[in-house]
Amino acid sequence: MWLPLANILHRKLRTGLSVLAVGIGISMLIVLVSLSRGSIDEVVKRWSSIRAELWVLPRSVDVITAKGDYLDDRVIQQILNVKIDGKPVASQVTPVFKASMHLAGQEQSVWGIDPDDLETIAGGKKIIKGRQFDAERKFKTLIAQKRAGRRDYDPDSISKSELGEGLELIIDQRLAQAAKANIGDSVGLLGKKFVIVGIIETGVPARVLTSLQTIRCIKGVSRARSTFYFARVNKSIDAVAAQEAIAKDLPGLRVERTGAFAGILADSVAIATIIPDVICGISVVVSFLFILLTVYTMVLERSKEIAILRSLGANSGFIHRGIISEALLISVGGIVVGIVLSYGGKMLIESHWPLLTVDIKGQWLGLAVVVGLVGGVLSSQMPAWLAVRADPLAALSEA
Amino acid sequence: MSSVVFETKGLLKNFRVDSLKVPVLRGIDIQIEQGEFVAVVGPSGCGKSTLLHVLGMMCKHDGGDFRAWGQNVSELNQRQRTKMRREKIAFVFQRFNLLGVLSAKNNVQMALKIRGDHTDHQVNQALEEVGLAEKMHFKPSQLSVGEQQRVAIARALVCRPEVLLADEPTGSLDSENSKAVMELIRGLHDERAEQTTILITHNRRIVDAADRVLEMIDGKIKT
Numbered sequence: 001m002w003l004p005l006a007n008i009l010h011r012k013l014r015t016g017l018s019v020l021a022v023g024i025g026i027s028m029l030i031v032l033v034s035l036s037r038g039s040i041d042e043v044v045k046r047w048s049s050i051r052a053e054l055w056v057l058p059r060s061v062d063v064i065t066a067k068g069d070y071l072d073d074r075v076i077q078q079i080l081n082v083k084i085d086g087k088p089v090a091s092q093v094t095p096v097f098k099a100s101m102h103l104a105g106q107e108q109s110v111w112g113i114d115p116d117d118l119e120t121i122a123g124g125k126k127i128i129k130g131r132q133f134d135a136e137r138k139f140k141t142l143i144a145q146k147r148a149g150r151r152d153y154d155p156d157s158i159s160k161s162e163l164g165e166g167l168e169l170i171i172d173q174r175l176a177q178a179a180k181a182n183i184g185d186s187v188g189l190l191g192k193k194f195v196i197v198g199i200i201e202t203g204v205p206a207r208v209l210t211s212l213q214t215i216r217c218i219k220g221v222s223r224a225r226s227t228f229y230f231a232r233v234n235k236s237i238d239a240v241a242a243q244e245a246i247a248k249d250l251p252g253l254r255v256e257r258t259g260a261f262a263g264i265l266a267d268s269v270a271i272a273t274i275i276p277d278v279i280c281g282i283s284v285v286v287s288f289l290f291i292l293l294t295v296y297t298m299v300l301e302r303s304k305e306i307a308i309l310r311s312l313g314a315n316s317g318f319i320h321r322g323i324i325s326e327a328l329l330i331s332v333g334g335i336v337v338g339i340v341l342s343y344g345g346k347m348l349i350e351s352h353w354p355l356l357t358v359d360i361k362g363q364w365l366g367l368a369v370v371v372g373l374v375g376g377v378l379s380s381q382m383p384a385w386l387a388v389r390a391d392p393l394a395a396l397s398e399a
Numbered sequence: 400m401s402s403v404v405f406e407t408k409g410l411l412k413n414f415r416v417d418s419l420k421v422p423v424l425r426g427i428d429i430q431i432e433q434g435e436f437v438a439v440v441g442p443s444g445c446g447k448s449t450l451l452h453v454l455g456m457m458c459k460h461d462g463g464d465f466r467a468w469g470q471n472v473s474e475l476n477q478r479q480r481t482k483m484r485r486e487k488i489a490f491v492f493q494r495f496n497l498l499g500v501l502s503a504k505n506n507v508q509m510a511l512k513i514r515g516d517h518t519d520h521q522v523n524q525a526l527e528e529v530g531l532a533e534k535m536h537f538k539p540s541q542l543s544v545g546e547q548q549r550v551a552i553a554r555a556l557v558c559r560p561e562v563l564l565a566d567e568p569t570g571s572l573d574s575e576n577s578k579a580v581m582e583l584i585r586g587l588h589d590e591r592a593e594q595t596t597i598l599i600t601h602n603r604r605i606v607d608a609a610d611r612v613l614e615m616i617d618g619k620i621k622t
Contacts, residue, residue, distance in 0.1 A: 001500075001501060001502070001505055003500070003501065003505075006498075006500040006501055006505070007500055009500075010499075010500040304496070305498055305499075307496075308496045308497075308498060309509070309513065310457065310481075311455070311457060311484075311490045311492075311496070312485070312489075312490075312509060312510050312513050312554070313481060313482075313484045313485025313486070313488075313510075313513050313514065314481075314485075314513045315478065315481045315482070315485070316477075316478075316481075318513060391458075392457055392458075393452055393457055393458050396457075396492065396496065397448075
């Protein structure tokens with residue numbers, strides 16, 4: 001049998017503990033990276049369903065929470081008026097009024113959209129159960145009547161029963177499963193009881209969608225205002241050129257490309273990835289300190305074995321390779337255990353927190369393998385160096 | 400015509416105990432020729448084992464002249480000394496010094512592996528020569544002390560060394576095993592005409608079997 005393998009098999013419990021320690025470090029690396037990146041990727045993927053190239057929001061607003069100033073919907077016309085070479089850059093502008101609610105154990109983003117804009121926002125995602133909110137446009141029509149062509153109306157003029165027509169929302173399939181919610185269930189939003197009237201395929205940018213008019217009414221917004229807008233760029237115009245044109249003409253607005261959302265999100269939530277990165281860095285270092293300690297102990301215990309090998313003519317390279325091989329065997333075992341634990345962790349996390357995404361990609365597994373092997377080699381250097389320097393005679397004279 | 404394997408003049412070796420320098424070899428003058436069977440005898444602590452380790456290049460001498468196969472050992476670096484030991488010298492120890500996690504066969508194989516040789520046939524033959532072919536898969540802990548020493552001898556001789564250095568090879572054995580091991584060492588030495596054997600012993604029978612006896616007292620060879 002190969003000596004390094006025989007050695008690590010000789011101390012099964014210690015080897016097992018070392019493999020487990022490395023495995024935990026490796027699995028933390030895989031799970032935390034897959035969780036932080038997976039969650040961002042999942043949001044970005046949902047955003048890709050939006051059928052609009054530009055995202056327009058107030059300069060003062062926070063891109064993640066979208067908390068800040070509201071924009072007057074006159075902005076819609078201003079955007080539509082922006083031209084390049086006499087041609088309007090935007091063909092359609094979709095307002096969104098953002099709110100939030102607590103569902104399935106966590107804060108959910110709620111987008112109030114015009115019922116006619118569902119296609120633009122959901123990008124073809126189908127309602128798989130029930131129907132759309134304000135499907136017959138009753139509430140939208142009521143608000144239009146109240147407004148009667150004016151910019152302002154009194155939200156308090158809406159009676160309780162009239163508002164009741166608008167208290168509808170749809171949720172995505174994943175949230176429905178996580179919240180164990182079904183059609184007809186009531187959920188609280190902005191102090192009102194909303195009824196879930198539909199469940200839409202997973203993949204829409206906000207897991208909860210409701211009527212723009214309803215949200216504004218409850219919020220007491222007398223004049224049409226929105227949190228942000230999505231602008232569809234005319235086909236003949238380049239999105240970047242359109243972005244620059246709108247930003248130039250309307251300097252009070254922040255204009256981003258929806259396709260660049262991944263980068264914006266990653267920059268904005270950098271802390272959300274840095275913290276897991278730091279945690280996994282620490283856990284990996286601790287794991288490899290465990291290897292170092294294990295191999296160091298093995299070297300101390302086996303000074304006689306090393307001396308015997310010396311007496312047989314083994315050179316420093318042979319001793320060094322043997323020690324590194326043992327560390328690598330532990331690392332390889334740790335990598336295998338770590339990958340198994342990662343999939344176990346993914347199952348556990350996703351069953352307890354169904355809205356979290358642990359997206360274990362090949363690249364994270366590859367990273368874990370590289371970190372495991374490099375860590376194994378590095379952590380064995382000091383014990384290997386000590387082994388090479390050990391005095392063989394002192395060891396051979398031991399009883 | 401015989402050639403000189405080891406030659407020392409005024410060989411010195413000190414050990415350090417804390418800050419204290421303890422002289423162990425105090426000027427050894429010896430000449431060992433190829434094919435000789437030399438026994439080194441002397442009281443405990445007189446430096447026999449240290450002499451063997453210096454000759455086997457397990458440690459450096461501190462003074463005097465030491466030539467091995469005509470080369471000045473002082474001029475060899477550690478890598479060259481290790482290479483010389485690997486290619487020409489083998490040890491047998493009193494406490495066998497087998498690798499406990501490996502089988503008898505793997506222990507013998509290790510000596511070849513270190514030389515970059517992996518011949519199974521040589522391993523089997525070596526174990527047959529010491530009468531342990533049937534126990535080649537046993538681990539040292541599953542063998543008697545006599546058998547363990549025979550494995551150690553097989554491991555030493557499998558590479559056909561030019562010099563066998565044996566440090567009290569029968570010191571841990573009963574009289575019956577001592578006799579068997581001694582006969583084995585002497586028999587294998589006789590079979591290999593060019594092999595030089597230097598052994599340390601207290602055993603009268605071995606002393607009688609040696610071609611030459613060197614007696615050490617207080618780090619010197621008694622003349």
